[in-house]
Amino acid sequence: xxxxxxxxxxxxxxxxxxxxxxxxxxxxxxxxxxxxxxxxxxxxxxxxxxxxxxxxxxxxxxxxxxxxxxxxxxxxxxxxxxxxxxxxxxxxxxxxxxxxxxxxxxxxxxxxxxxxxxxxxxxxxxxxxxxxxxx
Amino acid sequence: xxxxxxxxxxxxxxxxxxxxxxxxxxxxxxxxxxxxxxxxxxxxxxxxxxxxxxxxxxxxxxxxxxxxxxxxxxxxx
Numbered sequence: 001x002x003x004x005x006x007x008x009x010x011x012x013x014x015x016x017x018x019x020x021x022x023x024x025x026x027x028x029x030x031x032x033x034x035x036x037x038x039x040x041x042x043x044x045x046x047x048x049x050x051x052x053x054x055x056x057x058x059x060x061x062x063x064x065x066x067x068x069x070x071x072x073x074x075x076x077x078x079x080x081x082x083x084x085x086x087x088x089x090x091x092x093x094x095x096x097x098x099x100x101x102x103x104x105x106x107x108x109x110x111x112x113x114x115x116x117x118x119x120x121x122x123x124x125x126x127x128x129x130x131x132x133x134x135x
Numbered sequence: 136x137x138x139x140x141x142x143x144x145x146x147x148x149x150x151x152x153x154x155x156x157x158x159x160x161x162x163x164x165x166x167x168x169x170x171x172x173x174x175x176x177x178x179x180x181x182x183x184x185x186x187x188x189x190x191x192x193x194x195x196x197x198x199x200x201x202x203x204x205x206x207x208x209x210x211x212x
Contacts, residue, residue, distance in 0.1 A: 053180075054187065058187075060198070061184045062184075
């Protein structure tokens with residue numbers, strides 16, 4: 001296989017809303033955490049909204065799409081659905097996080113990432129005190 | 136018609152190229168088939184999964200090796 005090959009299985013793609021509020025920031029940092037830990041590939045929601053053909057086609061190649069939204073407006077879920085994708089959606093409001101009242105720190109990021117990934121982050125953290133991938 | 140195969144040159148990219156060449160040959164049409172192997176160029180297309188296929192500059196598939204028949208259908212659209 002050529003170096004830098006991008007033909008590996010698309011697997012799970014994760015789309016945080018990355019909104020301007022604290023819960024938007026949390027969605028973004030959770031997605032980055034999960035990507036860093038190898039649980040999903042982070043992808044560009046704006047590319048879907050802009051209907052960039054390469055991004056739409058790349059998204060079609062995924063096995064599963066995860067949307068993380070910070071608030072009930074659910075921009076990520078709706079953007080993906082509008083583009084015709086079926087998505088597994090998580091909303092931070094449903095997890096008890098309120099817009100304007102959420103502290104975004106490592107502990108919170110790991111807790112949310114663990115919930116979304118079905119405990120995989122947490123389990124790995126318990127083995128490696130530094131976090132799921134040593135960070 | 137301009138057909139581009141986007142990929143850095145792995146076996147999947149080569150197979151897609153072969154399928155595209157076979158599709159063009161069977162349809163007996165004029166088409167220029169070229170490979171885009173530069174990763175910066177590939178990402179400029181918004182492609183994150185290769186191999187990808189672009190027809191006249193528009194990406195029509197990414198992350199899969201289309202069969203000859205799939206490519207023929209795309210060309211005939």
